[in-house]
Amino acid sequence: MHIGALHISGVNLQEVEQKVLDVAVNIICDEKGKDYLIVDDNPGSEILVLNADSAEGSKILNNASENQVKIVFSSSTQSGKNIITMPTPVRVIALKNVLIKIAEQLYAYIISKKGHLKAVKKPTVLPEAQKIENIFQQLLQIKLANKCSLISSTGLPSIYIDGVNGRFITEKSTDDIEKYLNLDFNSVESKEISYEQLNEYSKNMPVAALNSILWRCALACSNGKLLPGHSENTPVKLTSWPNFSRHGFKPDYFKLAAIMAKQYISLMELNRQTQIPFKEITDFYNAAFAVDIIETVTDKSKLKKTGPIKSSQNKSILKKLAQRLGIN
Amino acid sequence: MLQLNTDKIIFTGPVGAGKTTAISSISDTPPVSTDVNTSGEERKLKDSTTVAMDYSYIEMDDGTKVHLYGTPGQTRFDFMWKILTKGGLGLVLLINNDHPEPVKQMEFYLDSFSDFIDETGVVIGVTRTSINDQANIEDYQAKLFERNQIFPVFEVDSRSEGDIKVLIQALLAILAN
Known part of the structure; x- marks a missing residue:
């Protein structure tokens, strides 16, 4: 080899x-x-x-x-x-x-x-010993492990997660996930099932993209707490913009995305530069990580890369337009 | 004269991508369009098309205006593109997902407007995703990634004011940061 x-x-x-x-x-x-x-x-x-x-x-x-x-x-x-x-x-x-x-x-x-020491990016799974605290972490764990699982809780519709193909399958509607967001997570059971079982159990049920559900859960469950094993001091960058037109967003997320798409920057530095509350930054980061659009720096020379500095001459008109459209 | 308006946002994209409709969704007045009846292959996509430009505006509270221009979709009118973009704030690129090769269409427009994009910024709205899902947002993003470009790509309905505002909001974020 x-x-x-x-x-x-x-x-x-x-x-x-x-x-x-x-x-x-x-x-x-x-x-x-x-x-x-x-x-x-x-x-x-x-x-x-x-x-x-x-x-x-x-x-x-x-x-x-x-x-x-x-x-x-x-x-x-x-x-x-x-x-x-x-x-x-x-x-x-x-x-x-x-x-x-x-x-x-x-x-x-x-x-x-x-014992090979070649520097490679470590697998970005959640630490195994880490206790799963909410439905977001549970879904992310299943996705990162490439498994299929059945998630259930007494009185709630069961949900099926296809971590291999990124599918979220549910008995009634994809809004069923809402019922799991604020639950005491001890009452939630997650059971690994085979791909065949998943397909058999979930026949004719509504399907949604798992990433879309993960995004929603990340924003609802993160509460300003970074995912286990992640650091606010690690320089990170977006590999693509989130699909804001179909995912939930807050106005500050556009600013975060614009900055993180053009350079490696730590979450602490983002907070310092933008004055956006750290909770918003963390929630956004967790959601972006969950949908696979976060890249961490492996080559330190990349840290020097920044996007072009934009002229400030248009800032006044941009601000007025944002106000006029009610999007600032 | 259209070159004199510098506070302007340009909407571009192929025939049938929804440029005129998108401008209508957020402008203060219905766009002035220079439409003619289509013929041949274009007729399959829509009955009429813009041959020179669409124009409308959004008036700010202090009376100043941001002008909205839609380029003609047909490439035989591409000489208009440079004229319209001169001095513009940024570009909104709309791609019709119902086109046989929508990702290639995106590449074509990104290449055609590359100088303007480098100077300003671009956001990409993919329309008609509910009619045809031959390409999804990840396919567009993968192509951008391959080209070493990171631009916002959103699924949009050009009739939806909310969707078009998301595009504008992203464009403003890029231009301001």
């Missing part, structure tokens, strides 16, 4: 699927370094990506090593050791998220086994 990089091979993929894989890997390598994942044709690569809907694909899957991680594009769930099924059609962003999680886990494993 090449310690410096993980190797990944696409096998029996359709043309579009191969492109999706290539783009996802390119995005990851832009973010983490060009050698973070190396695409090659070696069927013995640590990560195998294949389409198992054909006889040929099915045969390849059966012959693959148990120790390889197999990402299987398929319309039906494939079971077996180290197999992750992604329903077709697979989207770039979904594949990218799955690949990042797998790569982080594999690198952590390699480092622990080989």
